[in-house]
Amino acid sequence: MTFPAVAPAKHVRPAQPPIGLLLDVDGPIASPVTRSVPPEILEALLQLASHGWPVVFNTGRSDTFIREQIMQPLMEAGIPEHVRFHAVCEKGAVWFSFGSAGPGTLHVDHELSVPQDYASEVRVLVQQNYSSHMFFDETKRAMVSVEQVIEVSNQEYRRVQQDFDAEALALMGRFNLGASRLDRHVPNSDDRVDYRLDPTIISTDIESVQLGKDLGAERALELLAADGVVPHAWRTLGDSRTDYAMADWLHHHGHAVVHVDVRPEDGVPLKPYPVLTAAHMGLPRAIHEVAGAAFLRAWAAIAGTLEPSHIA
Structure with a gap:
């Protein structure tokens, strides 16, 4: 574009x-x-x-x-x-x-983009389970990101964030995508970890490890x-x-x-x-x-x- x-x-x-x-x-x-x-x-x-x-x-x-x-x-x-x-x-x-x-x-x-089928599943996950605390960032072109809605406290968001991150990491396995979150590493079937979940104080970025x-x-x-x-x-x-x-x-x-x-x-x-x-x-x-x-x-x-x- x-x-x-x-x-x-x-x-x-x-x-x-x-x-x-x-x-x-x-x-x-x-x-x-x-x-x-x-x-x-x-x-x-x-x-x-x-x-x-x-x-x-x-x-x-x-x-x-x-x-x-x-x-x-x-x-x-x-x-x-x-x-x-x-x-x-x-x-x-x-x-x-x-x-x-x-x-x-x-x-x-685009070689550093998260697969779109995975991104679509994360969008649905947020809409169904987490929309009261976070939103799916539709403006991202390579990463997949969710972010705290302003109306909730950061303390409450960060509590729910851990649940979302756990589900998003487990979802990686359904697509055979190896991923990590902080010290936890979950390789794919080729023993590779190509993506990471990076939690910040107001968001979680799901991204290529090369970024x-x-x-x-x-x-x-x-x-x-x-x-x-x-x-x-x-x-x-x-x-x-x-x-x-x-x-x-x-x-x-x-x-x-x-x-x-x-x-x-x-x-x-x-x-x-x-x-x-x-x-x-x-x-x-x-x-x-x-x-x-x-x-x-x-x-x-x-x-x-x-x-x-x-x-x-």
Whole structure:
């Protein structure tokens, strides 16, 4: 599927901008409660991009969510003609770019899709047994995702989520699909595990094991390379342990990176690169989009003056 092409960006930014941003969406950018993006974050993103900092969203969300919750508000606020944002969706299975003219070509790696007959059965399972607590995300193109309805408490959703996950994992066996959920692995008849159930605080993603924030990071660099852009260093934002994979990938491939964890309640793992939390901003209780906004505002305040030589 394609959308109208974005006009080629006029590269007023340097070939090696000081910082590139690789951003998880749920948590650091969009509120897990309202599922929307605060205006102050949109403003900071526009300021950063306008100063030449590449901004790439690296998310499990669908392209529809990005277009409705991020692209459209940014366009309404006024994306400068020379600015291009990039979005890697569904953990690397879907990607596109957008600018002042709207979205460009949508790319989907169908080889990483969950089989449609299984997806259809999950849709029926949700409708029959779980619709009071969750909904089937019809906007996903490769993954299968269910998400908490806003009207129920997160505590109640997470209790029911465990029952759904158990049924969805058992359903994999009916289609001879090997799958895992956290530490539990259920191989198929060929002793393979090709899919995983990834529970988050507001959803469960059912996906190919090849998907992940590391693949998203790889896609991000490919998108920027097509624009002739190679950031001097990176800042990654996430709210879960799986989000560290994007910083891991960047570090492993020789890129300087600092990761920001906006929900460090699981503990901050020992990494070979710096990890920051809201406590470093003097906001020890701030999490999710509040913490994300604090970092984005701070970076926006220096974006116009920061040079690559100033970065450690």
